[in-house]
Structures are given as structure tokens and as C-alpha cells.
Amino acid sequence: MVAIAQMNSMLMKIKPYLAMVFLQFGFAGMFIIVMIAMQKGMSHWVLVVYRHLLATLAIAPFAFVLERKIRPKLTVSVFLKVMLLGLLEPVIDQNLYYVGMKFTSATFASATNNVIPALTFVMAILFRMERVNLKQKPGLAKVIGTSLTVSGAMLMTLYKGPVVDIFGYSPGSGHQNSSATSSAQHWAAGTLMLLLCCVGWSAFFIVQSITLKEYPAELSLTSLVCFMGMVEGGIVALVMERDMTAWAIAFDFRLLAAAYSGVVCSGIAYYVQGYVNKVKGPVFVTAFTPLSMIITAILGAILLSEQVHLGSLLGACVIVIGLYSVVWGKSKDDQILTSEEPSKLNTELPVVQENSITKSAHDSLNGPFMLPKINVVKISDSGEP
Secondary structure, eight states: OHHHHHHHHHHHHHHHHHHHHHHHHHHHHHHHHHHHHHHTTOOHHHHHHHHHHHHHHHHHHHHHHHTTTTOOOOOHHHHHHHHHHHIIIIIIIHHHHHHHHHHSOHHHHHHHGGGHHHHHHHHHHHTTSSOOOTTSHHHHHHHHHHHHHHHHHHHHHHOOOSBOOSSSOOTTOSOOOGGGGOOHHHHHHHHHHHHHHHHHHHHHHHHHHHHHHHSOOHHHHHHHHHHHHHHHHHHHHHHHOOOGGGGOOOTTHHHHHHHHHHIIIIIIHHHHHHHHHHHHOHHHHHHTHHHHHHHHHHHHHHHSOOOOBHHHHHHHHHHHHHHHHHHHHHHHHHHHHHHHHHHHSOOSOOOOOOOHHHHHHHHHOOGGGOOOOOOOOOOOTTSOO
């Protein structure tokens, strides 16, 4: 029984880590599938709408049944936050990401996403959701780790180096980089869109963390965000996509892209991120973002015969070191907070202190009706006065 209890306790501790790692595999698969669907002519405006439609249909029944007894009341404040969440990630983040990827390249777009941990870290500090003490090792580790993840991402982007033939493909195989056909003007616009995309994605985690404190029902909140993302994304798609034939969909890669990205990367991802966000905070959630780029590079080399460059391998190593540093610092912070909780419990005997009421009573009453003076007694830890 003791061994089972210890195993359950260990599983509870590592569950957030496993959830975020597996989620990055899901995101990596989405990048491959969506890339193929867009190459076949699927509109990203329409993809966003179908993605969140299918996510809503997949998650809403579970939310309705499993959280019917714990679901809080949907107040105006929560509804406004849900609208903001649906706008930040489903509409702004995803559409800007796809447009930025078209104007630059898939490699550059995936590498740019790795600034999300740094942006979320700064936002969390500004909103006092994360504490940083550079005089302590955990705080210093989080700052250094965040800097390393960004540096590794930039290394993968700015330095290619020679092709490393680790999967048995010839240097001439693979897809050509789409950046070769992009003009300098489009590249600058795409870079700006990708940076705005990262800001929206980071802001989503901050608002999600705030909303969960007021509406602690992860499945229900996920369903509402997906529904609002579908509605708001549909309005944007009707304005931006004038060709009605773009809405036609068949049993092909376009349907697979909408179903996979909707169920796995919107429905399940929002729920898992919400759970981990509530337990570990937004910085912990975004710290695992660089893993998806590494997994995508590996899957791209295996499935799409893409070339693997030395810069990608070096950047991946730096990202892993930075990720470990952030996670280590966050885990040590949790241990410090846990150890501080018992110390906050006051073990001293209750002491009546002189307040303003008794003081005024002393000042106003004289003679035999004067209140007795109340002494303030401090009881030490040993129990002696």
C-alpha cells in the first residue's frame, strides 16, 4: 500500500511534465499535416473556423456531462474574458501565424514561436504571476533558461551550416525553402506578423490563468473558447475570404487538417494547457514550446525528406539546456513555496493587542470605570514568555 501511494504521488508530480511533452508531439504533427493541406490549396481563414467547430463538437459533450456539478455561473466578467481568449489565440495567433509562414518560411515561423516563453515570462512578472529573485538559484535559472531558449531558436534560424546526413537522405533531397521566393518586403511583413502572433499567444496564457481563477472548470472554459473562436474566426473569414468555393471540403488532407488540429491542438491542447496553467503557471506551460520545433524538424526529415542542418542540431541542444534550466528553476520555486507554507502558520498562543478602540476607551474613561491596561505578551517558540 505504501509503494502504491508513493507511485501515485510520483505520477501526480510528473503528470504536468508528461502532459506538456506529449502535447508538443501533437503540435509537431499538426505542423506537418497543415503544411500539406495548405500546399493543396486550403485557405487558412477557413481552416481556423473548421478547426474550432470540430473542437467544440468534440469537447462540449464531455464538458456538459463531467462538469455539470462543478461548473460556475457564467458571469459577464467571465464571458468578456472568454471573448478575449477566443480572439487572442484562435483568431489573431493562428491567422497571423499562417500568413507570416507564407511570407517567410515554415522553419522561420516555427523558430519565431520560441520567443513565446520569454514573452510569457515578462508578462507574468508584470502581472505579478511569477516571482524572480536573482539572488536565488531558481530565479537565476529561469532567467538564464529563458534566454537560452530564445538564443537556441535564433541559432536555428540565422545559422544553417552544412547538411547533416543523419537519416540517410542525400543533400539534394527535400523541400526547397519557401523563403527563396519571398521578397524582402514580404519577409519584413511576415516577421512582424509572426512577432504579433507570439504576443497574442503569450497574452492568451496570461488571460487564461486569470480566467481559471474565476471560472475553475477547464473543460467548460475550453468549449467556450473554441466556440467563440469559431464565431469570431467565421466573421473574419467571411470578410477576408471572398471565394465561397474555399469553404468546400472533402474527405482529404484538408478535412484531416481541420479535424486533427481542432480535436488535438485546440480542444485537447486548451484543456491540458489550462490544467497545467492552473497547477504550474503560464511560464511553465510555454517553457515546453521549443520542443515542438525540434520534433517537427525530426518528423520533417523522416516524413518529408527535409534536410537537417548543423545549425538546427546545435540550436536544438541549446534549447534543451534552456528548457531544463527553466523547468529546474520552476520546480525549485515550487519546493520553496511548499516549505514556506508551514512556516506561515503561527504557532504562538493568541495574544490580545491594544487597538484603537481600547486606547480611546482608556482616554475617555476615568476614575473607577477606567479599563484595565492590556499587556502584549509574546510567546517564544519554546513556550516561555
